[in-house]
Amino acid sequence: MEGELPPAGRAARELWARGARLYGAARTLREDHTRALDAVRSALEPIRDHLVAEELESIPVARLKDVTEGRLRLGAIEAAGLASVRAVHEAGRYELRQLPGVGPQTADRALAAARQIARAVADTVSVRIDVDHPEPRTTALVVALQRLVEAGPELRRALDAAERLDERLGELLPAARPAGNRLRMALAGRKRREGALAAVAGLRELVADAAARDLRLLIAQASTDLLRPPVSDIEAWVDFELRSAEYYSRLAEVSEHRPDLAASEGFLPAEIAERVHAQPLDDTHRRVSLRGYQAFGARFALAQRRVVLGDEMGLGKTVQAVAAMAHLASEGHSHFLVVCPASVLINWTREIRARSTLRALAVHGPDRQDAYAEWRERGGVAVTTYDVLHTLPGPDGTAPGMLVVDEAHYVKNPATRRAGSLAVWTGRCDRVLFLTGTPMENRVEEFRALVRQLRPDLLPALRGAGAVAGPQAFRTLVAPAYLRRNQEDVLTELPAxxxxxxxxxxxxxxxxxxxxxxxxxxxxxxxxxxxxxxxxxxxxxxxxxxxxxxxxxxxxxxxxxxxxxxxxxxxxxxxxxxxxxxxxxxxxxxxxxxxxxxxxxxxxxxxxxxxxxxxxxxxxxxxxxxxxxxxxxxxxxxxxxxxxxxxxxxxxxxxxxxxxxxxxxxxxxxxxxxxxxxxxxxxxxxxxxxxxxxxxxxxxxxxxxxxxxxxxxxxxxxxxxxxxxxxxxxxxxxx
Structure with a gap:
């Protein structure tokens, strides 16, 4: 029996206490975050209610018949001056029943129909924050969002860690507690002693891992950020002007209003979408929160390995590529290569440095060979141009973890030098991500040239009738290697x-x-x-x-x-x-x-x-x-x-x-x-x-x-x- 006991009850108690402190910090952060979310939701609710009311005001009361398939008599309601669905929705059951000629059944049916329309409208309204015309409701929303934005991208990492700790420690701490008292362990049954020892072992491993990753500090800092006093109205609005995209990103996370799932996933076939959802996306080396469709795009690039991301301009193709590279860095990949037009080279280096912890090296200009040699030796993300690529030594040894090609339609002509030099790299890299805002559905020849470098196995499907069967048929054929979303599909609660x-x-x-x-x-x-x-x-x-x-x-x-x-x-x-x-x-x-x-x-x-x-x-x-x-x-x-x-x-x-x-x-x-x-x-x-x-x-x-x-x-x-x-x-x- 003695051999089954921990070396000392005191050591087990100290370990348990450390676990309990970690558990308390994790639960506190989750509670602090819930309060911050509730504040945003409370500020958001009157704005959405106002938008719904405005929309209902524009819908004539006669539309209530459509909901009830014509069974509703509205003459008495219209005669009483209730001309819009909004008027019926806000009247309530008691007020409707007091109207001359309106019986209980008519009042109840009319109100039920109005509420049904209101729910449908609520699913479609989009919140826009107008910085040029601030008013109390939107000011309250911006102030509430500022707390989440100010917490920064580390908040998501802290919350993920807190959720895991909360769940795991919630199981381990009660099971491990008997090990802190030698008498209690001696009196416990064999099964309970074994459970306590296993829990202590699990607790020791979990606490050690948390210490190695500085999770308690990460969680404590996140709680501190969420507990800061609210900023002034003016300060919140100025901060919104400086980084409105981050505010809208937080708003999209909080809002229950989501874009059409199929559209935000590019209408991919179910089996591909499921594979993409199963692809993890590590954020250890990322410094930016992703919107849902952006996270899906990064996962698509990782899961499908060799693809064209053809999102419409303005949807953040660059940040999706950075997120994919950051994930691969967490898996141990050290070298990445971005090829782009010279006009966007400096943008790429700035975005990589701002959105991730990855090193960005511009391989361009008179020092390009030195920069290339440094990249080969030390790793990071080499950013070069189409015109420089052919002057660089070809890949040897370990290929980059990912090759990203921006404005990929630049290499649509396989006879050009730029297409030839790029083909050397695409042939060696396991993961290749082509980016282009040009819709490929109407440019089958252009797309065929890109697919020839990425997925030649798809070329037969792009010949004959399949190539001219229409945009939807085209997307189905090329789904393994092509993802495109349009603004109207995904920009619902996002900035105008x-x-x-x-x-x-x-x-x-x-x-x-x-x-x-x-x-x-x-x-x-x-x-x-x-x-x-x-x-x-x-x-x-x-x-x-x-x-x-x-x-x-x-x-x-x-x-x-x-x-x-x-x-x-x-x-x-x-x-x-x-x-x-x-x-x-x-x-x-x-x-x-x-x-x-x-x-x-x-x-x-x-x-x-x-x-x-x-x-x-x-x-x-x-x-x-x-x-x-x-x-x-x-x-x-x-x-x-x-x-x-x-x-x-x-x-x-x-x-x-x-x-x-x-x-x-x-x-x-x-x-x-x-x-x-x-x-x-x-x-x-x-x-x-x-x-x-x-x-x-x-x-x-x-x-x-x-x-x-x-x-x-x-x-x-x-x-x-x-x-x-x-x-x-x-x-x-x-x-």
């Missing part, structure tokens, strides 16, 4: 406005023009230097790529710039693309309208806008930001491109508001083109200063909205400061 900063590197000619402008102290020339060499401008190249992708998706685009010269350069570039020999990539010249400038009379400006709105399908409107940003309604567009950041944030807000306004039926995407190590970066550093944003928000009013100068610092002072900082920076670099 998506903002993306597109970072580019100045080319040699642009850099020379920029340095010359800095030396001359010419602030305006510094701001437009990124377009000095139209042939090699990274900003202009990215702009053309965004317009081409918008054309593929049938979207209308508004391009804003402060400078007429920049708009003229953009128009020439888009006109050149209209003569692209590939008819699928053409942008018809007559579909580029404008530019709207200060010199264009008001009537002519409106005519340009009307022509743009009436153009079928894709079109582009060019406008000076201060000419088109006020007074014109541009809601026909759903993509806004800002050629450069503006000195006055309110100018940007007003311009975007021309598109993102009542009457807009699609999510609006705003892409701001930025040059790294330039006036753009200095300007954003200053404009992101929270004190200034607080000041701008606190002083916002009808007058401030109509006169941007009321809340913005002086142009001259800001320009002088930036010029002086850039002159010092470049002088230090030269020294």
């Amino acid at each position: 406005l998506l903002q993306v900063d597109e970072w580019e590197e100045l080319g040699a000619a642009d850099r020379e023009a920029y340095d010359r402008a800095v030396a001359d102290g010419n602030f305006m020339a510094m701001r437009r230097a990124a377009y000095a060499d139209a042939e090699k401008s990274a900003k202009l190249q990215r702009l053309c790529e965004l317009v081409a992708e918008a054309a593929d998706n049938g979207l209308k685009v508004v391009v804003f710039s402060y400078f007429r010269e920049v708009l003229a350069t953009v128009r020439r570039a888009l006109t050149e693309s209209a003569r692209d020999p590939d008819p699928d990539r053409q942008t018809a010249e007559q579909r580029v309208f404008g530019p709207i400038t200060g010199a264009v009379p008001a009537a002519r400006r409106q005519q340009m806008v009307d022509d743009f709105a009436r153009a079928p399908g894709h079109a582009v409107l060019l406008s000076q930001i201060e000419a088109g940003g006020v007074g014109l309604n541009l809601q026909a567009a759903s993509l806004v491109i800002l050629c450069e950041p503006q000195v006055k944030p309110t100018v940007e807000h007003q311009a975007v508001a021309r598109v993102h306004r009542m009457g807009q039926t699609r999510t609006v995407q705003v892409h701001r083109l930025l040059a790294a190590d330039s006036v753009d970066e200095r300007l954003l550093d200053i404009l992101r200063n929270k004190d200034r944003l607080f000041d701008a928000f606190a002083r916002r009013s009808d007058m401030a909205e109509s006169t941007p100068d009321a809340v913005d610092v002086s142009d001259s002072g800001l320009a002088r400061r930036i010029v002086e900082e850039e002159q010092r920076r470049l002088a230090a670099g030269a020294g």
Whole structure:
């Protein structure tokens, strides 16, 4: 019997106490999180009730007959002045029964039908947070969400750990408790002693693992974050402006409203969807929370190994790729390779560093061979371009854990050098992820070229009748290797406005023009230097790529710039693309309208806008930001491109508001083109200063909205400061 006892009751008691403290911390975090969620739900409920009520108000009371298949008599209800479903829904049983000519059965049936419609409406309404028109209900929601957002991506890891500990320790602690008392163990029966010893062993292992992973600290920090006092209304709104996507991500997690499951999973066949759901997704090396459809996309890439992720632009293909690589890193993979156009290389490095713990190395420019050698030796994510890939040594030894190919339609022609150099890598890598926002359903030849590198076994299905049987049949045929979701399928409780900063590197000619402008102290020339060499401008190249992708998706685009010269350069570039020999990539010249400038009379400006709105399908409107940003309604567009950041944030807000306004039926995407190590970066550093944003928000009013100068610092002072900082920076670099 003595041999069955633990070495010392005291040791078992100490172990039990450590487990109990861990258990208490886990349960406390779960309770704190539940309270935080309840606060969000409490703030969300009146907003959704209001949206439902507005929708019910627009439904005539006669529609109640549809629910009851015509069996409901509504004459007396209508005669009493109840004209909408909302009126019946809010009246209640007692009030309805008091109406002349309305009996109990009619009242009950009418109310039941109204409630049935209300439930259906509640499943469809979408909550939008309008930063330009804050009101008490949405302010309460933003304040409640801020607590969850501020807790950061570590909150999800802490909650997952707390849930596992809560469940496991809830079983082990009661079973292990007798081992802390030698007399109790001596008097216990054999079965109970064996259970206690097994529980102590399990407890020891669990506590040791928690200590090794610092779980108690992780959980305690998460609880501390959730217990912080609520921030002020203004602080919450400013924080929402800075990271609205994170707020909407939390809102989507809390809300019971979910997008259509089949649509959010790309209408994949059930057997593939089940395999994807069974694929785990480790978040140890990830620093961002994923929306449901994004987690599914990352799992799809992992489970199916060699795929095309073709989500519509704006749905976060990059973050899904980062999540997949982060998961593989948790499994021990150390090397990853991203191939992309030069115009998005810097964006990829920034996204990898911001969204994960993975090292990102830009393999580009004169030092690319050294960077490549460092990647081979130390690992991480090498980010290179199509044009550089063929200059690098081919894969030898262990292949990358995943090869990610952005804008994969660039390699649709297998005869090109870029396609050939990429094929060397796709042939060696077990996992390959192609990203493209171009819908493949209408480009079977293009898709066939991509599949040839990924899944040649699917090629027979893409020939003959299967290739022309329609979009749904096409998706079924290629489901093992193709996933696409559209905005309307998944953006339900998500933002009506998506903002993306597109970072580019100045080319040699642009850099020379920029340095010359800095030396001359010419602030305006510094701001437009990124377009000095139209042939090699990274900003202009990215702009053309965004317009081409918008054309593929049938979207209308508004391009804003402060400078007429920049708009003229953009128009020439888009006109050149209209003569692209590939008819699928053409942008018809007559579909580029404008530019709207200060010199264009008001009537002519409106005519340009009307022509743009009436153009079928894709079109582009060019406008000076201060000419088109006020007074014109541009809601026909759903993509806004800002050629450069503006000195006055309110100018940007007003311009975007021309598109993102009542009457807009699609999510609006705003892409701001930025040059790294330039006036753009200095300007954003200053404009992101929270004190200034607080000041701008606190002083916002009808007058401030109509006169941007009321809340913005002086142009001259800001320009002088930036010029002086850039002159010092470049002088230090030269020294």
